Amino acid sequence: MTRSNLTIIVAADVNDTIGKDNKLIWHLPDDLKRFKRLTSGHHIIMGRKTFDSFPGLLPNRKHIVITRQKENKEIENVVYVNSMQEAINVSYEDPNPFVIGGGEIYKIAMDYCSKIELTRVNHSFEGDTHFTKIDSNDWTKISDEFHDIDEKHKYSFNFETYEIKNI
Numbered sequence: 236m237t238r239s240n241l242t243i244i245v246a247a248d249v250n251d252t253i254g255k256d257n258k259l260i261w262h263l264p265d266d267l268k269r270f271k272r273l274t275s276g277h278h279i280i281m282g283r284k285t286f287d288s289f290p291g292l293l294p295n296r297k298h299i300v301i302t303r304q305k306e307n308k309e310i311e312n313v314v315y316v317n318s319m320q321e322a323i324n325v326s327y328e329d330p331n332p333f334v335i336g337g338g339e340i341y342k343i344a345m346d347y348c349s350k351i352e353l354t355r356v357n358h359s360f361e362g363d364t365h366f367t368k369i370d371s372n373d374w375t376k377i378s379d380e381f382h383d384i385d386e387k388h389k390y391s392f393n394f395e396t397y398e399i400k401n402i
Contacts, residue, residue, distance in 0.1 A: 239323050241280075241347050243334045244273060245366050246354035246392075252362035253338060257288045260362055264387050266354045269394060273352060274333045278326035280319075282340040299325050299332075301340060319343045338364040351397040358390045375400055 246266055247253045254260060275295045283302040292298060298313045299322045316322045319340070326332035333352075334344040345367050351374065353366075374397040383391050 239347055240330060240349060241323060241332055241334060241344060242273075242350040242352060243341060243344055243348050244270060244352040245336065245341060246356060247366040248356045248358055248360045248362075250359055251366045251368060252360050252364070253336070253341075253366050254364040255360070255362040257284055257337070257364075260360045261356055261358075261390060263354070263356070263390065263392055265382060266392065266394075269352075269354070270335075274335070278329045278332040280322045280326065280332060280334045280340070280344070282337050285336040285340070286313075297326070297329075319347055323347060338366070342367050349399045351395075353395045353397065355393040355395055356390050357392055369397060373400055374398065 278297045278299055280299045283300055286300045300315050301322055302315055314325050377398050378396040380394040
C-alpha cells in the first residue's frame with residue numbers, strides 16, 4: 236500500500252480519548268480556529284456518525300462521508316463512499332485532504348496517512364471513543380507548541396505535528 240498526502244487531524248486527551256456519545260468533550264477555541272485554518276479549502280474525510288453529529292456543513296470544504304449505507308441523500312459538497320480507498324480516490328485533486336474522525340475512521344486512516352495534526356489536551360476525560368496510539372517507531376514529532384490555560388481555555392494543550400518515518 237502506498238501512503239498518500241492524507242493528514243489526520245484530531246484532538247485527544249492524555250489517554251487518547253477523543254469523544255463521548257459522538258460529541259467533543261472539551262471546548263478549546265484556539266483548537267477550533269486551527270482546525271478551520273488547516274482544513275478550509277480542502278476535502279475532509281469522516282465517518283457517517285461524525286457527519287451526522289454536525290449541526291450543518293462546514294463551509295469551504297468538500298465533505299467525504301465513509302458509510303456502509305447504500306442509499307444516501309444528494310447534498311451539495313457531500314460525497315458518500317464505502318471505503319477509505321474510495322475516499323482517497325475522490326479527493327485525489329486535493330493536495331492535502333484531511334481525515335477528521337471518528338475513532339474507527341482514524342484507525343483505518345493510520346495505514347494511509349503521512350501526517351498527523353494532533354491537539355493534545357493536557358487533562359484526562361471520561362469518554363467512549365479513543366485515538367490510536369502514535370508509535371514513535373513509525374512517526375516523528377516535527378513540531379510541538381504549548382498553550383497554557385487562559386480565560387478562554389479551561390485546559391492547557393499542545394499542537395503537535397507528526398510525520399511518518401520511511402518505513
